[in-house]
Amino acid sequence: MTENLIGGSFPRIDGVEKVTGSATYAADMKLPGMLYARLLTSPHAHATIRDINTEKAKALYGVKAVLTGADLPYRVGLYMVDKPVLADGKARYFGEPVAAVAAISEEIAEEAVKLIEVDYEPLEPVLDAKKALEADAPLVHPDLDSYECIRGVFCPKGGTNIANHFRLKKGDAEEAFTRCDKIIENEFYVPQVQHVPMETHASIAHWKPKGNIEIWTSAQSPFAVRHLLSVALGMSQSMIRVVVPYLGGAFGGKAGIHLEPLVALLSKAAGYRPVRIVATREQEFMTLPCRQGLHARVKTGVNAEGRILSQEIEYIWDAGAYADYGVNIGRASGYSGAGPYEIDNVKMDSLTVYTTKPFGTAYRGFGHVELFWAIESQMDIVAQELKMDPVEFRMKNLLKPGATTITGEEITKYTGSVRKCLEEVAKEIKWGETCGDGGGETCGDGGARGRGESAPADAPTNAPTNGRHGSRSKGKVRAKGIAVLHKAPAMPPNTASSAIMKFNEDATVDLLVSGIDYGQGTATSLSQIAAHELKLPFERIHFIWNKDTDFSPYDWQTVASRFTVMGGLSIIKAAEDATRQIKDVAAEALNVKPDALEVKDGVVFVKEDPSLALDYTDVVMGYKFDNGNSIGGPVIGRGNYIAEGLTNLDPETGQGLPALNWTYGAHAVEIEVDTRTGDIEILKLASAFDVGKVINEGLCRGQVIGGCVQGVGSAIHEQYIYDKAGRLLNASLTDYKIPTVKDIPHEITPIFVETPHDKGPFGARGVAEHPMISVPPVIANAIFNGTGVRIKELPLSPERVFLALNPGRSKT
Amino acid sequence: MESSDMEITLTINGAQVTARVDPGLSLLAFLREHLDLKGTREGCGKGDCGNCTVLLDGQPALSCILFAFQASGRSVTTIEGVSEKERLAVIQECFIEKGAIQCGFCTPAMILSGKALLESNPRPSREEISEAISGVLCRCTGYQKIVDAIEEASLRQGGG
Ligand code: FES
Ligand code: FES
Numbered sequence: 006m007t008e009n010l011i012g013g014s015f016p017r018i019d020g021v022e023k024v025t026g027s028a029t030y031a032a033d034m035k036l037p038g039m040l041y042a043r044l045l046t047s048p049h050a051h052a053t054i055r056d057i058n059t060e061k062a063k064a065l066y067g068v069k070a071v072l073t074g075a076d077l078p079y080r081v082g083l084y085m086v087d088k089p090v091l092a093d094g095k096a097r098y099f100g101e102p103v104a105a106v107a108a109i110s111e112e113i114a115e116e117a118v119k120l121i122e123v124d125y126e127p128l129e130p131v132l133d134a135k136k137a138l139e140a141d142a143p144l145v146h147p148d149l150d151s152y153e154c155i156r157g158v159f160c161p162k163g164g165t166n167i168a169n170h171f172r173l174k175k176g177d178a179e180e181a182f183t184r185c186d187k188i189i190e191n192e193f194y195v196p197q198v199q200h201v202p203m204e205t206h207a208s209i210a211h212w213k214p215k216g217n218i219e220i221w222t223s224a225q226s227p228f229a230v231r232h233l234l235s236v237a238l239g240m241s242q243s244m245i246r247v248v249v250p251y252l253g254g255a256f257g258g259k260a261g262i263h264l265e266p267l268v269a270l271l272s273k274a275a276g277y278r279p280v281r282i283v284a285t286r287e288q289e290f291m292t293l294p295c296r297q298g299l300h301a302r303v304k305t306g307v308n309a310e311g312r313i314l315s316q317e318i319e320y321i322w323d324a325g326a327y328a329d330y331g332v333n334i335g336r337a338s339g340y341s342g343a344g345p346y347e348i349d350n351v352k353m354d355s356l357t358v359y360t361t362k363p364f365g366t367a368y369r370g371f372g373h374v375e376l377f378w379a380i381e382s383q384m385d386i387v388a389q390e391l392k393m394d395p396v397e398f399r400m401k402n403l404l405k406p407g408a409t410t411i412t413g414e415e416i417t418k419y420t421g422s423v424r425k426c427l428e429e430v431a432k433e434i435k436w437g438e439t440c441g442d443g444g445g446e447t448c449g450d451g452g453a454r455g456r457g458e459s460a461p462a463d464a465p466t467n468a469p470t471n472g473r474h475g476s477r478s479k480g481k482v483r484a485k486g487i488a489v490l491h492k493a494p495a496m497p498p499n500t501a502s503s504a505i506m507k508f509n510e511d512a513t514v515d516l517l518v519s520g521i522d523y524g525q526g527t528a529t530s531l532s533q534i535a536a537h538e539l540k541l542p543f544e545r546i547h548f549i550w551n552k553d554t555d556f557s558p559y560d561w562q563t564v565a566s567r568f569t570v571m572g573g574l575s576i577i578k579a580a581e582d583a584t585r586q587i588k589d590v591a592a593e594a595l596n597v598k599p600d601a602l603e604v605k606d607g608v609v610f611v612k613e614d615p616s617l618a619l620d621y622t623d624v625v626m627g628y629k630f631d632n633g634n635s636i637g638g639p640v641i642g643r644g645n646y647i648a649e650g651l652t653n654l655d656p657e658t659g660q661g662l663p664a665l666n667w668t669y670g671a672h673a674v675e676i677e678v679d680t681r682t683g684d685i686e687i688l689k690l691a692s693a694f695d696v697g698k699v700i701n702e703g704l705c706r707g708q709v710i711g712g713c714v715q716g717v718g719s720a721i722h723e724q725y726i727y728d729k730a731g732r733l734l735n736a737s738l739t740d741y742k743i744p745t746v747k748d749i750p751h752e753i754t755p756i757f758v759e760t761p762h763d764k765g766p767f768g769a770r771g772v773a774e775h776p777m778i779s780v781p782p783v784i785a786n787a788i789f790n791g792t793g794v795r796i797k798e799l800p801l802s803p804e805r806v807f808l809a810l811n812p813g814r815s816k817t
Numbered sequence: 818m819e820s821s822d823m824e825i826t827l828t829i830n831g832a833q834v835t836a837r838v839d840p841g842l843s844l845l846a847f848l849r850e851h852l853d854l855k856g857t858r859e860g861c862g863k864g865d866c867g868n869c870t871v872l873l874d875g876q877p878a879l880s881c882i883l884f885a886f887q888a889s890g891r892s893v894t895t896i897e898g899v900s901e902k903e904r905l906a907v908i909q910e911c912f913i914e915k916g917a918i919q920c921g922f923c924t925p926a927m928i929l930s931g932k933a934l935l936e937s938n939p940r941p942s943r944e945e946i947s948e949a950i951s952g953v954l955c956r957c958t959g960y961q962k963i964v965d966a967i968e969e970a971s972l973r974q975g976g977g
Contacts (some may be wrong), residue, residue, distance in 0.1 A: 014916075016911070016913050016914055016916070017916070017918065019918075019921065020912070020913035021905065021913070021917060022921070023912075023921030024896075024902055024909035024910075024912050024913060024918065024924055024928060025896065025897070025899070025905070025909065026854075026895070026896030026897055026924075027856065027897075028921050029855065030855075030858075030922065032859070033849075033855040068818060073820045076932070104844070177881050199954055200956075202920070202922075202956055203858070203860045203868055203920070203922040203923050203954060203955065203956050203957075204858070204920070204922045205860075242879045251920075251921065253858070253920045253921070253922030254919075254920040254956050254957055255920075256956070284880050285862065286860065286861040286862065286863065286865070287867075295921075305910065327904070343823060408894050427954070523918070523919075523920050524918075524919030524920030524921070524957045526919070564941065589882075621845075657868045681844040704916065706916070707916045707919060707962060709960065710918060710958065710962065711957050711958050711959040712957035712959075713959060714958075714959030714960065715956070715959075737861070737863065737865060737866035738860075738863070738866050738954065739863075739865050743954060743956060744959075744960075745954060745960075746947045746950050746951050746960040746963070746964065747947060747951050749959060749960050749961060753959070753961060813837020
């Protein structure tokens, strides 16, 4: 059967391995002679390392190698090459690896770590990204100027803590403000949070005596690991092999390069024995990367009709100690940083700033969860000031075909429709109608709570608008909220993918690509595309699971929701290539022209006379005539794709074409706030995305539900907490809570809008990251609509909500 | 063998196992490192994430905070013991069909928790299902489809 391959709900192809526990993750592997590594991490947020004494550790029985920063003169990084393998003379965050041991058992390695003596001279920590910009702030990287990075794209400023300053200028914001009827300015804050994959980072490396390296690792991007390692060590890529088995969640935290260089160097130091490292959960929090924090300031000017005339935005990204990968967040979220709105005059400054905290990296949404906290909160505030319904206000300003984005890209009918998404969710939540079972008070009266005598200082004093949807009973307030979102893949303009299809003797097909399926279901969607394009039954596609740089075709990285699109396009080309080879051989065998032939269900036949046909099994290894003469040979389809037509952005104005495709979306929510405790129950969350074309509906729904719940984590539960010295206080799953089954919305309704994208496979766009974006502001907007209280800092924890509703009281 | 090692005998997935272990060895490390049963996962090693859940005499238990010797004389079921020979158990099929899996790391613990629930309560409500899996963290799925899968398994097994 080759019908309905696109759009159905094929169960994922990796299901059996996963339900039987036989899927193998990096930490499950054992190589002969393998050693176990442990890390010594810095107890200081900022300190000079005066001396490290490893003698006692080295003398311990079973210890095979001990390394410190002094042994490893290498720096790594994806965009900004600023990260030493082990702290180099200076520790820049609490939890930074300072020394590492490889030994014959975990226990011995751990014991040896305790024997290492480090003499630190503590330095003043830099814990606030805004203060890090002050002239007298201590420098996190005094040698910033000497680091490698892509100059022209990123501009680190030596002598400061600024790793990058992205500028964007469209129109004349300053002049346009003079024409506005209202100007509204607010500040917002998002703390650092973490990916918290259930599988912590794990890597095994074997440096071979011949000088080549083999690595098995929990990475999102085997080719990026290989490339960055080759650059850091000055080795040829052909000497490095990176294999990625099953991956236990990643969400961006396993993109780029992490523990791989360290274990490789330990393996070499231990006399070429393989070495394994598995991060503890505590290290996952404090040593491995997190998501950057964000300080945002948004100033919006509108006219009386509710059109946004001008916007000035300042994003200060708290990069933490290294800007490695995260430096591109400031840029990517810069060029999309005003949201999906048509605004003629925009001035934006997006600064990536070093602090002495764990460093931020890519995390689902790549800056957009953070920036949309500011933008979508601000849009509701502006609507409120205008006494305009928030949906109506957005509809007046959202992008539509013919409009230009803030980088000057023109929106076409293929770009996707954020308006449609907003309409859909507004309809689904019954926007404008009374909340369900809310105790009888009308929705329009929302916002009553919080005014009157106990009104907090910043509670709005104006009457609720028709956008307010609260109702209340016994201390519980029900209310609705809405928010929109967009995101395009953040990647260099020359990002590429490739695919190989090898036919087997029985006309099954080995499908090789290097995008990693760490749960999104891409392997299944891509197999569907392959079967559809080859006109073969789904069962005949054998997706090769392990990614191995020795065998798999190149791919940049599995990030940015780009793989279904770019991998899919490569597969379409590979299928064309394979089909052409099959037709060429069959044409000769059947003595017709290739274009007289058609293929279907593993048979190639003459269009005019389908009885003239050959089974693929007679063709894909070459065709043998009756007399034994043979033609053709094994069929191998090859396809590649490179993002075409993208440009670098102008360093002064940020103008250019950075986006392969935009995926738009919207959320609508109905919540219940318990004003006595600050608890928020999400009764219903409706989420719409313009995916262009649904390739696999079940998997798409899975992405949306999972992403929304991760968004709830960022909205309500999660944040890094530090003491004054910069020590992370909640590096455990007891103290850092992620949503459990009890924290999820009572109902999540995914909605898919299908405005075909002219360049995507079947018109599809990526949707892996988007569900998480704008979940925090949709909840905050509902809180405001119900209580009249606006919260501008995340998370919306019960404590923060309670205090906002009851200013001056402490929570008991 | 160190002199402090102790001998334990237990049943694992129906088969009797006797071994000498260090008294400090966790049941999780015993399963993973000594018996190579890698389907039991370590997400934290501290009793916080539930990903190391096994069934001890049919009840869910966190193998990372149990010592191996504490399982002596008892019966342990891991994910490797859930399917019947070549055939997947109903609950496993339901996890696949309902899309209750993403990265798969938490899946063994979720399936074992669901299995234990259905054995004691063949027709649980959605709230009871949530309660039963509330100790197991999943970062990928958003849980909803996991609850769906266990509910579906209950229906298919003719629960009630
Ligand atoms: S590994 Fe046992 S609870 Fe996390
Ligand atoms: S499926 Fe990934 S942790 Fe549950």
